[in-house]
Structure formats: structure tokens, C-alpha cells
Amino acid sequence: MRKYVVPASGLVLALLLGVGWIGYRGNQARGHLGAAAQLFVQLKQQVESGDAGSAKRTLVSLRRETDAARDETAGPAWSIGTVLPKVGDDMAAARTIAASLDLLADDGLPPLLDAASGLEAAVLAPKNGRIDLAALRQAAPSIAKANAVITNVRARIAAIPTKDLDASIATRIPQLLSALQRAEQLAGPASRAMTLLPSMLGADGPRTYLLIFQNLAEMRATGGMPGAYIVIKADHGDISVIDQGTATGMRTFATPVVPLDPDLVDLHTERIATFPADVDLSPDFPTAATVIREMYRLRSGHTVDGVISTDPVALSYLLRATGPVAIPGHAQLTAGTAVKQLLNDVYLRMPDNATQDAYFSAVARAVFNALFAQHGDPRAEVAALARSAGERRLLVWSAHPEEQQEIATTVLAGTLPADDGARPTVGVFLNDGTGAKLGYYVRRSVSLTAAGCLEDGTRELRLKVTLTSTAPKSGLPFSVTGLALGGPGNIVRTNVMIYSPTGGAAVDTKLNGADTDVGLGVEKGRAVSVVTVDLAPGQTATVETGLITGSLPGSVGAFMPRLITTPAVTPWTTAITSGPACKK
Numbered sequence: 001m002r003k004y005v006v007p008a009s010g011l012v013l014a015l016l017l018g019v020g021w022i023g024y025r026g027n028q029a030r031g032h033l034g035a036a037a038q039l040f041v042q043l044k045q046q047v048e049s050g051d052a053g054s055a056k057r058t059l060v061s062l063r064r065e066t067d068a069a070r071d072e073t074a075g076p077a078w079s080i081g082t083v084l085p086k087v088g089d090d091m092a093a094a095r096t097i098a099a100s101l102d103l104l105a106d107d108g109l110p111p112l113l114d115a116a117s118g119l120e121a122a123v124l125a126p127k128n129g130r131i132d133l134a135a136l137r138q139a140a141p142s143i144a145k146a147n148a149v150i151t152n153v154r155a156r157i158a159a160i161p162t163k164d165l166d167a168s169i170a171t172r173i174p175q176l177l178s179a180l181q182r183a184e185q186l187a188g189p190a191s192r193a194m195t196l197l198p199s200m201l202g203a204d205g206p207r208t209y210l211l212i213f214q215n216l217a218e219m220r221a222t223g224g225m226p227g228a229y230i231v232i233k234a235d236h237g238d239i240s241v242i243d244q245g246t247a248t249g250m251r252t253f254a255t256p257v258v259p260l261d262p263d264l265v266d267l268h269t270e271r272i273a274t275f276p277a278d279v280d281l282s283p284d285f286p287t288a289a290t291v292i293r294e295m296y297r298l299r300s301g302h303t304v305d306g307v308i309s310t311d312p313v314a315l316s317y318l319l320r321a322t323g324p325v326a327i328p329g330h331a332q333l334t335a336g337t338a339v340k341q342l343l344n345d346v347y348l349r350m351p352d353n354a355t356q357d358a359y360f361s362a363v364a365r366a367v368f369n370a371l372f373a374q375h376g377d378p379r380a381e382v383a384a385l386a387r388s389a390g391e392r393r394l395l396v397w398s399a400h401p402e403e404q405q406e407i408a409t410t411v412l413a414g415t416l417p418a419d420d421g422a423r424p425t426v427g428v429f430l431n432d433g434t435g436a437k438l439g440y441y442v443r444r445s446v447s448l449t450a451a452g453c454l455e456d457g458t459r460e461l462r463l464k465v466t467l468t469s470t471a472p473k474s475g476l477p478f479s480v481t482g483l484a485l486g487g488p489g490n491i492v493r494t495n496v497m498i499y500s501p502t503g504g505a506a507v508d509t510k511l512n513g514a515d516t517d518v519g520l521g522v523e524k525g526r527a528v529s530v531v532t533v534d535l536a537p538g539q540t541a542t543v544e545t546g547l548i549t550g551s552l553p554g555s556v557g558a559f560m561p562r563l564i565t566t567p568a569v570t571p572w573t574t575a576i577t578s579g580p581a582c583k584k
Contacts, residue, residue, distance in 0.1 A: 029072035029098060036065040036101060040179075047113070055113055059105070066102035073098045090166045097160075097169075097176070100153045108149030111142035112187065131237040133198045140194035147187040154180040189389075189410045196403055200306070202234040207305045208242065209234070210296055213364055214280070214311040216569045217343040217437035221283035221429035221497065222414060223311050223393065223567040224439070226276060226292065228360035230368060231304065239372055243300065244364060246357045247276040247292070250299045257294040267521035267528060283429045283499070283566070284524060285309065285414025286404070289397035306398040309414075311567060312342040314388035315367060321380030325370040327362055343569060344440045347479040356479070393567045416526065416564060420502045424549040425562040427499030428465055433532060436482025438492035441471035442535070444572045448563045450579030457551040458504070459582060461561055465496055465543040469535035493534050496543050500527040501561075503550020510544050552582070 039062040046055040072078075073095040082092040158177055162170050200207060209232050216224035226247035233242045256273035264272065268281045273291050280288040289307035297303045319325065319335040326332050333341060342363065350356050371381070388394040395414035398404045407413050417425055428446055432439050444467055451460035471490045481490055500506050506529040509518045519530035533541045549561075560578040 029069045029094060032065045032069035032072065033098060033101070036062055036069065036105070039065060043109070052113070059109055059113060062109075063102075063105045066098070066105040069098040070102040089161065089164050090169055093160045093162075093165055093169050093173075096156060097173075100156045104149060104153045108146050108153065112146035114142055131197075131201055131239070133201060133203045133237045136194055136198050136201075137203075140191070143187065143191045143194050147184070147191040150180060150184050150187050154184055189412070192406050192410060196406055199400075200234065200398065200403060202236050202238070206233060206235040208232065208302070209306045209308055210293060210304045211308045211310070211364075211368075212247070212292065213315075213360070214309055215343065215437075216311050216313065216567070217347070217440040218277075218435075219430045219432040219439040219442070219494065219566065219568070220278075220280040221431055221566055222280040222285055222288060222309065222395065225432070226279060226309075228357070228364045229296075230364045231296075231302075232368070241365060241368055243302070244361050246360060248353065249357065250276040250295050252276070253295065253298070257298060258291055263522045263524075267523055267530075280309075281431055282523060283414075283416065283427055283497075283564075285395045286397050286408075289395075293399065303399075305400065306396065306403075308397075309395040310388065311393050312339050313567070313569065314384070314391075314393040315342075317384035317387055318367075318371065318381060321377045321384050322370050325366050327359075327366050330359065330362070333363065333367070339569060343437070344480075347437050348477065351477050351479050353479075391567055392564070416499060416524070417502070418524070420550070420562075422553050423560065423562050424459070424461065424501035424504065424552070425564060426461065426463060426501060426547060427497075427526075427564045428463070428566070429497045429499065430566045430568070431495040431497065433493035433495050434482050434491070436492065437480045438469070438471055438476075438482070438490065439494075440480075440569055441469055441537075442492060442494065442568075443468045443470060443570060444565075444568060445574070446563065446565060446572055447575040447577070448561055449577040450559050450561055451546075453582035454548070457582075459549045459552060459559070459579075461501075461547040461549065463498065463543075463545050463547055465498075466540060467494060467496070467533055467535060467542075468540040469537050471537045473537045491534055491536050493532060496531045496533055498529045498531070498543075498545060498547075499523070500529070500547055501549040502526060504548045507546045507548060509546075512541055513544075 039058055043055055043058045043062060046052075046058060073091075078091060078095060082088045082095065084091075154177060157173060157180065160173060162173055165173075198204075210229055211232055212226045212229045214220070214222065214224035215227040218225040220226075228246050229244065230241050231243035233240050253274045256270050258273055260270065260273055264282065264287070268278075271278045272281050272287075273279070276292065276295055279291045279295070282288060289309075293304055293307055315333070316335050316338040319333060319338055324332045324334045331337075331341065342360075346356055346359055350359060385394060389411050392411065392414060394412065396407055396412040397414075398407055408415065416427055426448055430439075430442075430444070444465070446466070447462075447464045449462040451462050453459055469490075469492055471492065473490060476490055498506055498509075502525060505527045506518075509529055509531060510516060511531055511533065516531060519532075521528045521530070529545065531543050533543065535541055559581050561576065563574065563576055565572050565574070
């Protein structure tokens with residue numbers, strides 16, 4: 001048999017011709033991907049503005065560009081290029097990106113747009129206090145499919161090795177992953193919501209929920225002291241108020257209303273289950289929800305199906321969408337005035353508790369009515385709720401275990417991770433120790449820095465918390481200054497609670513640069529340090545502590561710890577500094 005041998009020069013020529021063809025196709029693919037990127041931005045803007053018709057036309061163009069980019073990076077010539085030195089990794093990455101974005105455009109975005117169109121009337125604009133549950137159920141499979149595709153695409157791109165990539169590609173991958181992560185953060189909760197909402201809104205029988213408004217002027221770990229509440233009933237999508245009151249109206253209990261973990265008692269005392277105002281001394285919202293639900297049952301004889309919590313800052317976000325809300329006998333609430341009216345002005349104008357409680361109850365009912373009856377911007381309402389959830393200002397707990405299991409995977413749960421994994425989580429939570437409403441005047445900043453790597457696989461972190469009082473030196477009524485440290489000094493006491501990463505601990509804690517007394521405890525497996533800070537008007541105090549993480553798995557790229565803080569009247573000034581990965 002005769003053998004045919006390709007001369008070496010012919011092989012080199014074939015490779016050069018192949019590389020030239022690949023280069024041409026690479027330029028073509030780059031052009032299509034660039035056009036697709038612009039169309040992605042355009043599509044996002046059209047969806048946010050509610051222009052469904054234009055969004056669908058843009059999607060057609062987007063799919064055309066991603067299809068072309070996928071075709072340009074497919075085929076045997078491109079496959080050969082992926083094994084070539086220097087350019088092979090770049091070509092393999094480009095092919096993965098093109099195929100992933102094409103999958104997103106073909107299978108992820110269309111069902112998401114279809115679902116959004118179908119949900120518009122049902123959720124964004126409930127009519128006469130009723131939500132169309134059939135529309136929710138119809139949309140659920142489409143959103144679940146879209147979420148699965150987004151998760152798949154992000155995983156594909158995250159798996160691309162970036163070490164030897166050309167900078168033009170390597171710098172794009174984090175940007176793309178960030179955008180996909182934001183999409184996943186929206187689609188994931190939306191998918192779970194579409195699954196949960198029908199039953200939670202009474203599709204299978206009436207449901208009742210205790211909706212608590214947290215008073216941020218008196219700080220608690222989850223935000224503020226429980227204040228006014230309403231009880232809402234959901235029956236086949238029809239929403240109504242069936243009861244209302246205030247947490248103080250529940251009165252105190254002689255003994256804890258639920259069994260308490262000994263660690264919880266050591267850290268917070270039994271007050272967490274005997275005083276309605278103290279149920280959220282713990283940052284774990286399911287704990288607070290379980291306790292307040294039982295307190296309400298004991299006082300009212302009615303057992304609710306869940307607990308929802310929000311605060312005046314979240315209300316201000318919502319008022320931007322609904323417009324001002326009229327409060328009978330009082331000034332209307334607007335987006336710009338709600339926080340000040342509800343957290344400060346009310347105590348300056350109404351010194352007695354009974355008048356304050358009546359006002360808060362009127363506000364709670366008026367806001368609820370506005371949400372379901374007032375014609376505002378429905379998309380802005382949804383955006384306001386999403387923002388509130390992201391800031392831990394909207395929390396939800398269900399007494400139905402299967403529902404709570406789903407809620408627990410979202411930001412609505414109001415919990416710390418049970419296990420931090422590769423990303424250590426630090427919690428900084430504030431509890432008022434003054435029995436006053438001086439928290440309105442406290443400003444907060446925090447920094448968390450990744451420090452050195454230790455031989456045992458743990459890591460050092462540095463935490464710095466700064467509190468400043470802007471309270472006036474005089475002129476505040478007793479309803480603001482409170483019992484403990486009030487009077488002419490207007491001193492506000494704050495218990496700063498630092499929750500270490502899972503498996504970790506705090507060391508060398510200092511207050512204003514000096515050693516200080518530190519309370520120690522444990523909650524849900526996390527070491528907790530408590531530092532008490534007293535501030536006179538105009539004073540600033542700084543708590544600094546070193547933290548040791550638990551043993552961490554090996555990682556590549558930058559190491560970024562996570563920080564969770566108490567929602568407050570004004571935003572925290574926050575800085576998180578990453579560090580290089582530790583070698584194991």
C-alpha cells in the first residue's frame with residue numbers, strides 16, 4: 001500500500017492559512033459580540049421602562065447577533081485554533097462566551113419576556129385589592145426556565161480559565177459574570193416567588209399575616225423596635241386588613257412565650273421572648289418572627305400563617321411610586337418627608353404614647369390602602385420592594401415549613417448563612433441600650449479588610465465600626481431621650497454586636513484605641529462580641545477588632561469577605577477591601 005506523506009512545509013502552510021482564516025472569523029465574531037452587548041443594554045432599558053413591544057423586537061436582533069457569533073466560533077478550523085500556543089486559550093474562551101450568550105438569548109430571555117408581559121396586569125397593577133393568581137401560576141414555569149438558563153450560562157463562563165488569557169478577554173469576563181449574577185439575583189427570587197405566591201396569597205385557602213413596622217429610631221439588630229402592626233388576610237388573591245395594633249399594646253409576658261436556646265438567653269436574656277419591643281434583639285428574623293407570632297396568638301387568640309417586617313425607609317421608597325399618602329387629621333406622607341415624620345417629628349409633636357400609637361396605626365392602614373388602591377407607577381412599586389428586600393428592610397417568614405425552606409434561600413429571610421463556605425461573612429448589628437429614640441441621630445460607618453493568611457488555613461480580617469451622634473445638646477422631649485441615659489446629656493447608648501465568620505472568632509477588640517470590656521456569646525454557631533458605646537451629642541466612637549475566619553477551602557483570584565449590617569435611618573458608609581487568595 002502506498003503511503004502519502006504531507007511535507008513539513010505543506011503542514012506549516014496549512015496551519016498558517018488556518019490561522020489567517022481564524023483571525024478573520026475572530027474579527028467577525030468580535031463584531032457580532034460587540035453588537036450583542038449594545039443590544040443587551042438596550043433590551044434592559046426597554047424592559048425596565050415597560051416597552052414590551054420594543055423589547056421583543058430588540059430580542060430578535062440580539063438573537064441574530066449571538067447566533068452569528070456562535071457560528072463564527074464553531075467548526076473544525078476554530079477547534080484547531082483552540083490548541084495552538086498563545087492564542088488557543090483566547091479562542092476557547094471566545095467560543096465558550098459566544099455559545100453561552102447565544103443560549104441565553106435563545107432559551108433564557110424569551111420566556112422571561114413572555115412571563116413579564118403576562119404578569120404586568122396581575123402583579124404590577126392589582127385591581128380592587130385583588131391579585132390574579134392564575135396569571136402567577138401561568139408565569140411560574142417560564143421564569144423557572146429562564147432562571148435555570150441564566151444559572152447555567154453563569155456557571156459556564158465562570159469555569160473559563162483566565163490565567164493566560166489576553167487582557168482584552170480577561171477583563172471582560174468579570175464584567176460579564178457581574179451582569180449575569182445580577183440577573184440571577186433577580187430571576188432566582190422571582191422564580192421562587194412565582195412558585196410561592198399563589199399559595200401564600202390564599203389560592204388553596206385563606207391565609208393571614210402579621211405585618212410589623214420597625215421603628216428605626218430605637219435600634220434593634222434587624223432594624224428597629226417593633227412598632228405598629230396590621231394583620232392582613234389573603235383569600236384567593238383578595239387582600240384585606242382584619243386587625244391592627246401596636247407591639248407595646250401586646251404588653252409584656254411573665255415568662256418566655258416560646259422555648260429558647262440557652263445560647264440565645266445567655267446573649268440576649270429572656271427579654272427576647274417576654275418583651276414585644278425586644279423580639280428582634282437577634283439579627284435572625286425567623287427567631288423574631290416565631291416569637292412575635294406566638295405573642296400575637298396569646299393576646300388575640302388568632303394564629304397567623306406568617307410574619308412580614310418593613311420600615312419607614314422602605315416606605316419612602318414605595319411612596320416615590322405611589323405618590324403622597326393622605327393621613328386623616330395629619331400631614332400627608334411623601335417620599336421626602338416620611339422618614340423624618342415617622343422617626344422624629346412624631347415624638348416632638350406628640351409626647352404621649354397613646355397619641356403616637358394612634359398615629360402609627362393610622363399610617364399603617366393608610367399606606368396599605370395606598371399600595372392596593374392608589375394608582376401609582378406599578379413598575380416603580382416593584383423596584384421599590386426589590387430595593388427594600390436587598391437592603392434587608394423587607395423580611396418574610398412563613399409558618400409553613402415547605403414555604404419557609406424556599407424563603408430561606410433569599411434575601412427576604414433575614415438570616416446569616418449557616419455556613420460561610422469560601423466567603424466569610426461578618427455581621428455588625430446594633431441594639432439600642434438607652435430606651436429612647438435617639439437612634440435617629442446616630443450615623444454609622446464600617447470597614448472590613450482582608451488581612452493575612454495563617455498556616456492552618458484560616459485568615460485574618462480587620463473590622464472598624466465608627467458611630468457618631470448628631471443629636472442636639474438640649475431641647476429634646478422625654479419621649480426622645482428615654483429613661484436610661486437621657487436628660488440634659490442626651491447620651492445614646494448602643495450595643496455593637498459583632499458576629500464572627502462561621503468557625504471563627506474575634507480578637508484584640510478596642511474602643512477608641514484602648515482595651516475595653518467585651519461581652520462574649522454564641523448564636524447559631526457564630527462567636528459574638530458585644531461592645532457598649534456611649535455617645536454624647538457630637539461625639540464619635542470607634543470599635544476596632546481583629547477577626548479570625550474558620551478554615552477556608554482553596555481559592556483562586558481575589559478574596560472578598562462579606563459584610564451584613566443592621567438597616568438604619570441613613571445608609572452606612574461601607575468599605576470592603578479584598579485581598580489575594582491564600583495558598584494552601
